[in-house]
Amino acid sequence: MNVPDNAALDFGTGDFSFEAWVKPSSISGVKTLIDKRTQSGSNYYGYCIFLSNGKPGIQLASGGYNNFVAVNVNVPVDGQWHFVAISVTRASTVSFTVDSTEEIRPVGIPGNLDNTANLQIGGNIFTSTYRFMGGIDEVALYKEALSSEDIQHHYHNGLSEHGYGDGVGDVCDNCPDTYNPDQKDSDHDGIGDACEIVCGDANNNGVIDVSDVVYLINYLFIHGPAPVPQLCAGDTSGDGSVDVSDVVYLINYLFIHGPAPGGCCG
16 A cells, blocks of 8 residues: 655654554565655665564664664464554664563664655565565554553554454443453442543542642643543543643642542543
8 A cells, every 4th residue: 555645654853653453474574564765875764664574673764774673572473463563762762562562672763764755554665575465454653652551552442443352242341442351340330440530540540649640741741641541531620621720720639638620521
């Protein structure tokens, strides 16, 4: 598949992430998942994400190029769909995730990746030898380095869509839109803990505390992950939006006996 060049597909010198569901029929050698690179003389620019004998890898090119390949995680050929994610923090690390297993490796490639090439899904721009064999679904690119928590959230949300339901039919499932095989329901209200919304518990760890203040600040000011299981969990003031007033409201509740969070997601 060929996707026309677009600014949304270029990451410059910034962080970025890739996700896709894959079902390979062969993992021998290099199998390209996506490729957006150009060549000018002996210089290359862009990025290529691939499997190398089943192990996820990425090439970053800003004149010269560097390949980074996972060592301990790999995609098998078993006739099943598998989730692959790569999160690149340009100045420090690249994380490789296959399903629920993550591997983090050091990286430090500061150059500009921008180019005018189209994005190829499943094909390699320079050689057909490295084309992907099998199925690729739900390719996603993000102009940020996704956290491990974000990646696992996306993985579990995609399980049922790829034949890996949580084993409970929707009629009986206490949280039908979220993967929760344990069906845990701590307050016995018929709504599973995995999708229970507690106003102010922005990180969904079951406790409203200072970590939720930090979580909201990260979301609002440094592009951190959104409140979970839904954005409105961060609407501590109940005014219908998540903004700095919710941080202030939560601080008042925690430290100066202000009113408790409430009214969110109403």
